[in-house]
Amino acid sequence: MAAQHSEAAKFLGQRIREQRRARGCTLEDLGELAELAWTNIAKIERGEVSPSIETVVRISTALNLDPSVLVKDMHADMYPGRTHKFTAKDLTRARMSRG
DSSP: OOOOOOHHHHHHHHHHHHHHHHTTOOHHHHHHHHTSOHHHHHHHHTTSSOOOHHHHHHHHHHTTOOHHHHHTTOOGGGSTTOOOOOOHHHHHHHHHHHO
């Protein structure tokens, strides 16, 4: 069995599984609707891979969801190796204080 890709991948996979099951779809159903291999969707649901944005959009469209439903509450801290917590707001503030 493959290792978890990241906390974000696990979170997204769980969200997709919940939405798929709530609609009564099997992995095979979702694969056909999203035009993706159901085995890849299974890997996504288990958090073994981190899907591309195209894959997220295909899955959300197949589930009749706005993609934001699947990624809501995700954040950069869910990915390993983040070395800082700075944002554009921090950058702008620093530039203005040098002013």
